[in-house]
Structure formats: structure tokens, C-alpha cells
Amino acid sequence: MGVVSAVPVPQPRAAAATAATSSRRSLAAALFLGAAGSTVVLLAAGRIWAEGTASVGGGTVSLEASGSDVTGVPTALAIVGLAALVAVFAVRRAGRLLVAVLLSLSGAGAATAALLGATGSGALDEEAARITGDVAAGVDALSHTVWPYVTAAGGVLILLAGLLALRYGRDWPSMSGRYERDGSPRARKERPVDPDRPEDLWKALDRGEDPTHDG
Template sequence: MTSAVPPHSVPGADAALGARTGARTRSTAGGTGARRSLGAALLLGAVGAAVALLATRQGWASGTAFVPGGTYPVSAKGSDVTGVPAALAIVGLAALVAVFAVRRSGRLLVSALLALSGAGTIAAALIGAGDSAALDEKAAEVWSGGAAGVSDLSHTAWPYVAAVGGALILVAGLLALRYGSGWPAMSGRYERDGTPRPRKAPTVDPDRPEDIWKALDRGEDPTG
């Protein structure tokens, strides 16, 4: 009487089983990492854009303008100093959404744009942190007779808050560059070439007359 051969006695069985188990473990770990990176990128990108936009609406600098007849306090918002951080924050937010609308090389390019938007926001915010040109323009508006001197200059921390928002956008872009290839994409009815996706033909049950008649109405051979 022939007995069954134990699995462990077959040459290579243990190695094959270990390879399959390792592949399943790596696949599960990769899927978990992709989901976590996706959530982190969405959160960081959205929060970073919101923080940068909020910071540009706050006061970045203030001072005292000397005009004939006395002094006049002047202040400048972030949008008065530079409009680059707000513009790049909006670009970054749009790129964050566009990441899920494209695939392959397109996703790589959009992810790079997202990261560059964050880096540009940081640079523009730090450059504008010590800028006083906006205050000079405000002082000139106070006195129409010409330029007015500005003293007692002070700067707030809001430019650095905008830079933090840019850093969050930058991290979101780096996550998209690293893990974006494993993220899901928006599903569409049509492929890229505009051709409708083929539909699966309905199953015809030969024991049901109504299925046969429906197949004949569609021009199909129910006996095929």
C-alpha cells in the first residue's frame, strides 16, 4: 500500500513554501505602507497649504512712518510683502489632487511639482521675513508728497509659520515621489485613448427561455 509523501520530504517544498509566505508578507506590508503614506501625504499637503495661506493673510512687519506733522504707524501683511507663498500653496494643493488623476510618469511629474511648490514656499517666506520694501510703500501711500522714512521696524513670526506650511507641502511631495506609484488612481469610464471599456457579455442559461430570447434580441447565438 502506497503512503502519501509528507510535504517536508519533497525536495524544495520548504523553500517554495517559504518564498510564497515571504511574498505574501511583503505584499501585505507594501499595501499597508502605501495606505499610510497616502493618508500622511493628504493630511500634510492639505494642512500645509492651509497654514501657508493663513500666514500670508497676517501681519508680517510694522513700523512708524515719519511724515510732515508727525508720525504714522504702518503695517504690511504677508500678501503685501510677497504673493509667492500663497500662489505656490495653491499650486501645491492642486498638484496634491492631480496626483490621483494621473499615472506612471505623469504622477511622477506632478509629485515633483508638489515637492517644488513646498520648497518654493519655504524660500519665499524666509526671504520675505526681513523685507521692508512693503512698509516703505505703505509709508509713501500715507504721505502723497513723496517718500517717507520708516523707523522702529519689527517683524512677526508669521513668515516662519508660512515656511512651516511649505515644509509640510514639501514632505507630502517627497512621500508622493517615494510611494506614489503604489497609490490608487481615479477610475474612469474610458481609457486614455477614449475607447469605452469592453463590457462582460451576460451569461445565457439554456434552461431559461427568457435568457435565450434576450440573447436572440441582442443578435447573439444562445447555443454558442
């Protein structure tokens, strides 16, 4: 007589629990990456990106250019990214997909703009021309800091948050989901009147009910 081996049957509850756990993890990761990336971009864009000198009256003047002097694109896109990160939970279906795309593009754009401005001298050349009064003046001893690359790294974090939203966003809860089941407010269930509680009797009378009626 052969031995019949038991074949494990997939448990729907276990599968649902696994899916819920994966959804929560992806949601937490997207929130962390998006918030951290936007913060990094906003902070790093305010730091000094480039340094140099300009010749004035036989001497030299030190020049500095912050990220916002070089380009305002990363800062603007970081703010857009934060708004899109919040909006992901306020919309559903196609709207959530569009917002996730916007979040991804914000991160990619911020990173690209930071890298393009990492080696430029335009902001310092303009400052040198302003100080010397010579429109043809340029910056000397030009050097760059690491902050443009830190800004670009922040943009990449925002991009990763957007990619997570594109991949898992359809399974995330929305802000209105817990309050609106069928588009109408949930009816409040009244507690039965207890004839031994005077406050229940008064409340029933206020509602126009007969507290002596058993229904």
C-alpha cells in the first residue's frame, strides 16, 4: 500500500498578509527616500558649490557661488517632489500613476541639473564682472566643492521613491480610503435605550423617541 503524501495548500490569509507586509515596506521606503532626498537637495543646494578669485585694482577678491546661485532647478524640483510625495496618497488609480511619474521626473531632473552645474563657472563669472565692472572679466583659480554631487545624490533618492510608487503605489492606501467606503458617510449606530439609565431616557426623549416602547 503506497504512502500518500500531503500536498500543502496555499493559505489565502498567509498570502494576503505577505502582500500587506510588502506594501507597508515599500510605502515606508518610498516615504523615507522621498523625504530624505528632498531634504538633502534643499540643504546641499544652499551650500557653496564653486570658489574662485577675481582681479580688482591690482589685488584679488575671493568669490563664492552657492548652489542656488548656480542653478535654482534642484531646489524647485525638490519642492515639487515633496508635493508629489504627499499627493500620491491623495489620489487613486490613474491619478496616482501620474503623480508617481512626476515624482520620478522631479528626482531625475534635480540630479541632472546638479551634475550639469557641478563644473560650471557661469555664476562666478557673473560675480567677477559685477565686482570689477568689466563684462569681459572672468574668475581665476576656479575650484568646485562636493556639494553638487551631494545634491545629485538627493535627486537620485527622490527618483527611487518615484520608482517605488510606480511599482507598488497601486497597493498603497489613500487618505480618503479609510473614511469613504461607498462615497457616503457611515451611519452612526445608536445604542439601545437602557430604562435604568436616566441619561438614556432623556436622550431618547430629545430624539423624539418613546423610551417605554420596546420596538
